[in-house]
Amino acid sequence: MSDLASLSREELVALARRQDAQITVMAAQLAALMEKFEQQEAELTRLRHLVSRNSGNSSMPPSKDDDPGRTPPRKQRRAKPSGRGKGKQPGAPGTALRWRGEDELDHHEQRFPEGPCVCGVDLATAHDLGVVDRYQQHEIPLVSVTVTQYDQHAVACSCGKVHTAARPDGAGGGRVEYGPNLRAYAVYLLVVHFVPVHRVAEILTSLTGAEPSAGFVHSPLRRAARALHACDFAIRTLITLAFAVCADETPLKVGPATPAEGKKEAKGYLHVACTDLYTHFLLGDRSMKTFRQTVLADLEPGAVTVHDRYHTYDSTQLGDLDHQLCLAHVLRDLAGAAELYPDDTWPVQLADELRELIHRANQARTRGEATLPQRVKDLGMRGLRAAVRIGLAATKRIDDTRPGARKTRLLLEAFRDREDDFLRFTTDLRIPPTSNQAERDLRPSKIQENISGRLTDPDRAKDRYLIRGVLSTAVKHAVNPLTVLRGAFTGTTWLPPAARA
Template identity: 40%
Template sequence: MIGLLQRQNEELAAANERLTARVAELERRLGRNSGNSSMPPSADTFGRPVKKPQAKSVRKRGRQPGAGGAGLAMAAEPDVTTDHLPVACSGCGSALGESDSIGFERRQVRDIPLVTVTVTEHRAHRCRCACGTVTTSAMPQGVAGSPSSYGANLRALAVYLLVFQHVPVERTAQLIADVTGAEVSTGWVASLLGEAAGLVADSLNLIRALLVMGHILHADETTTRIGTARRWLHVACTDFLTLLHLAPRSRKGADAGGVLAHYRGVLVHDSLSLYAGYGACTHQLCGAHLIRELTAAEEDFPGQKWHQQIRWALAGLNRQAVRVRAGEIPGISPDALLLHYEAFHQGIAVGLSLHPKAPGRKQSPARNLLQRLRDQAHDILRFADDPLHVPFTNNCGERALRPVKTQLKISGCHQSEDGATAWLGVRSYLDSARKHGIGTFEAIHRAYTGNLWMPPIAQHI
């Protein structure tokens, strides 16, 4: 038995040496064919790059002598022009006026006007006709039913501070009072989240429908807190749209967003088991997660090479895909695909031989990783089949979740599920508008003034 294992290890070592030689040969061939293969030399194929110590710079901090400046440019047409004329001649004392000017020196100052609350009273008159009928004028749209209320501009500012700038409720009320003079209450500020969520509901419904119809969809999840309880937060997003919702960490919870259960395109995600249940769509597993797991395996087993080999294959294919999206090459060449596919699968085979299956269901982390790489290879390498559209990582989904963590760090947890749901709805609307180049304050102001932003349909289908 020992002799059999020794022969198997010797055969695997010999196969690894043959593959290394094959890699070097294909690299040389690719270098001759493309002129700029963007691949590392064969000596670095399966090794982690060694960081060279950097020499200490002798330059001083700050802008260097001779560097180009980036000062504030003067406006060609200023909004206000103020002329300053000398009162009298400095020589003889004669009076001087604008007609005596022979030139001037320019200076421009950019500033904002001080913000002060303006009270506008609306009077809906009742008029009696000669026939005796009394007709009452209707109040303008947006004027609340109570005798005194705050307007759309102030409401939009408060929601912008709460949702996009992560300012807590109490500090939002204080900031508004200090800057505008409006003594708003914390209760009024807190009530705006539910109001704003209702205003953007139509836009969220369209965002949800467009996500379902899209070709690429990113999905991710993280934890948040409501009071003292931990809750799960899900996101479905693209480079143009974002939809966040609260739900348990389960298939049913993911379905609650109204997107994944109906999706038929390419779903980009980490390897969480709940996503595997969506069989109607195709999958792309996040390469960044796999790279991190392979790096951790290298730290656990520094004497082995399979993790370096698989990591190099994934990173190399990603570099080729980046070149395709940048327009440098029309597609990943067959030779490059063969080179990296062979390295990927051979690395898995070597790793599985070094980490045999243990009795029972529980396996080592390295074995579980290798089995996942083997069994889901097509879902891991799908980006190489369509490098122009399918991304290598799920960074889009992770970026969409970062504001939620920022909110927890700055403002603390939400105090109710209704408040958290409203915050996530408004955040989804603002993030989607921002991805289309719409300013976040402009987006929420449009919702309050009856001009709700709606995502364009043609761009996403």
């Protein structure tokens, strides 16, 4: 104070001006720091939200739950003990080896002790006391490639016409080639088990003694796809006759690694339309043009599509369809909502009511009923509507910018506005409450991507998924996929039977 008191008026004014300028600069710096801090806080919140995503509260696959830093899903609440023991339940089908009768055996050997006795006498001269032990062994023969030459003769009829013997089934136009069995194994390993091309060549060499090239391993894809085209068309047609169809799509790395003009990423989308008996894939993008090429555009009016609320599924360009919104996605979103609003009970109540309705529908379906009993449905509806009302009241703040808040609000508004589309499965038990069937059919494509990476040739990628759709359908009908592939290479195309009404 003594220093300031000694200053003149002019000096005090100059000092105040300097301090005012410094305060202005510091205020600007503080404002910039605060803005940066808020940006970093928002980014940190977003990153924490992303790290907290797992298979329990989002659509992430369970394989991502073990990634470094990832928050594992919460353990599900254990249900009341059912009293059942662990392992196989009584009445469930088993696959244990059984003892075969004499007429079912392929070979029967009589085995006797060999060598000398301790007394020096050869056991070949010993007295036979009969069978004291029986043992049956199921074994496969060692596989070794065999080379067969086929000489096609020409003969002249007495009328003068010449006839030439046809080549064996599955033979191509070359002089030397691998047969249909080896081609079927190559396609099977590529398409069903996603083994990379060079490893398929190694496996076939180790198992058969043949030495196929990488070019041979890849070449049967196109031939198999052409042979199975009629089966693929039949599957598509049969799906269009179904009452309820599960649909989904997933990104797939396919084609050139450089993004096309106007695109951020070089990827396509694999679409699936399926039932519990049929599977059909389509490779394209996420545009309406691709959606109009899917099976959904050919469904009968009034058919039900089960999907994940992606907006294109609701387009009228796909026809006059009813919708069942996938409740597996909803339950995962509600798990995320419960983490965002830990002090609120409505997310848990809404999830519990949905699970109870699904459980009751499964029980009614097991009993052979066509629809859920009205009293059960009414009871569940009261609880659902109450939880939705409470949730809408709790999330009406417009200033809540936390990651996940807007998604939760949109879910509740969808429940309010599209209640019938969430609960259509309760009106007809032929409708599944989730699109899990579609997710199961699509999941292997992500496994293939993780193992083999990008599919650089879009045409061969389409061949792969045409074949995979046929083989998935065959497995659903308990038909060996290798049998289907071998038939494709020998001119015998398998066709799926029509579903019974």
